[in-house]
Amino acid sequence: MAAPPEPGEPEERKLLGFLDVENTPCARHSILYGSLGSVVAGFGHFLFTSRIRRSCDVGVGGFILVTLGCWFHCRYNYAKQRIQERIAREEIKKKILYEGTHLDPERKHNGSSSN
Amino acid sequence: MAHAAQVGLQDATSPIMEELTTFHDHALMIIFLICFLVLYALFLTLTTKLTNTNISDAQEMETVWTILPAIILVLIALPSLRILYMTDEVNDPSLTIKSIGHQWYWTYEYTDYGGLIFNSYMLPPLFLEPGDLRLLDVDNRVVLPIEAPIRMMITSQDVLHSWAVPTLGLKTDAIPGRLNQTTFTATRPGVYYGQCSEICGANHSFMPIVLELIPLKIFEMGPVFTL
Numbered sequence: 021m022a023a024p025p026e027p028g029e030p031e032e033r034k035l036l037g038f039l040d041v042e043n044t045p046c047a048r049h050s051i052l053y054g055s056l057g058s059v060v061a062g063f064g065h066f067l068f069t070s071r072i073r074r075s076c077d078v079g080v081g082g083f084i085l086v087t088l089g090c091w092f093h094c095r096y097n098y099a100k101q102r103i104q105e106r107i108a109r110e111e112i113k114k115k116i117l118y119e120g121t122h123l124d125p126e127r128k129h130n131g132s133s134s135n
Numbered sequence: 136m137a138h139a140a141q142v143g144l145q146d147a148t149s150p151i152m153e154e155l156t157t158f159h160d161h162a163l164m165i166i167f168l169i170c171f172l173v174l175y176a177l178f179l180t181l182t183t184k185l186t187n188t189n190i191s192d193a194q195e196m197e198t199v200w201t202i203l204p205a206i207i208l209v210l211i212a213l214p215s216l217r218i219l220y221m222t223d224e225v226n227d228p229s230l231t232i233k234s235i236g237h238q239w240y241w242t243y244e245y246t247d248y249g250g251l252i253f254n255s256y257m258l259p260p261l262f263l264e265p266g267d268l269r270l271l272d273v274d275n276r277v278v279l280p281i282e283a284p285i286r287m288m289i290t291s292q293d294v295l296h297s298w299a300v301p302t303l304g305l306k307t308d309a310i311p312g313r314l315n316q317t318t319f320t321a322t323r324p325g326v327y328y329g330q331c332s333e334i335c336g337a338n339h340s341f342m343p344i345v346l347e348l349i350p351l352k353i354f355e356m357g358p359v360f361t362l
Contacts, residue, residue, distance in 0.1 A: 047164065
């Protein structure tokens with residue numbers, strides 16, 4: 021995430037010069053959906069009311085709400101995925117260490133299911 | 136180590152630093168959205184044609200702009216406190232290293248399994264080999280195992296210093312007459328750099344910290360004890 025770009029790789033681009041949306045999980049996804057939500061909400065409001073100023077306000081509000089909503093949803097799933105990955109890594113390590121011994125997790129599991 | 140003009144955090148080498156990086160992303164997104172809202176409000180204020188100077192109360196708006204920031208602060212505080220308490224968890228360290236700050240070098244003591252004590256001075260530019268990092272490399276690195284909880288006891292012999300390694304999420308003040316403790320578990324091998332983080336005199340910028348993290352099997356063979 022913080023490694024400098026290699027000579028052959030394209031330069032990393034940051035939104036507004038400092039927001040690293042490419043390397044921050046869920047950031048690009050949230051900002052894109054937020055922008056789409058903003059355009060849909062703002063333009064839809066304008067089509068129904070023909071009020072430009074209020075439609076801009078709705079667009080900004082839509083951007084904030086949709087970005088936040090996508091962000092929290094995506095980060096929650098990302099955190100769940102990280103926990104599952106960690107559990108899987110630990111179980112693989114245990115399996116490698118204890119395979120064939122009395123501590124083999126698979127043997128314990130098969131033993132309890134046959135009983 | 137950090138690369139030139141780096142603004143963001145370094146890649147995490149410990150679980151705590153991974154959590155801190157995640158929290159940083161979370162807080163930065165909230166900050167970005169608040170800034171966006173404030174900039175928009177400022178833009179509206181500067182471009183409005185309305186000139187009513189007699190608005191005296193706006194109860195609903197005041198309620199909203201009191202409750203909403205409180206909710207935002209709670210959303211930031213809860214993960215922050217979770218990580219704070221995570222850093223204080225007791226995890227039965229396998230190894231204890233003492234780190235003593237001096238003007239202007241560090242002394243490290245491995246006293247668990249013997250009496251290894253050594254100083255760690257920055258390599259002067261004239262003594263650098265090709266590939267060495269200027270102002271970061273030292274003559275004697277701190278060699279530690281990965282995937283083992285390690286306790287660092289940090290103090291100082293003269294003035295305030297601070298023992299910091301950003302990639303591990305560590306920064307602990309070295310205070311004369313006081314013993315501070317920090318623990319960490321490194322998840323990947325490599326060489327990691329830090330610098331003294333408390334102003335301590337003329338050569339404050341020239342007393343770096345270098346950790347060499349190696350697999351436990353190799354550490355147990357005793358390379359650190361063969362100086």
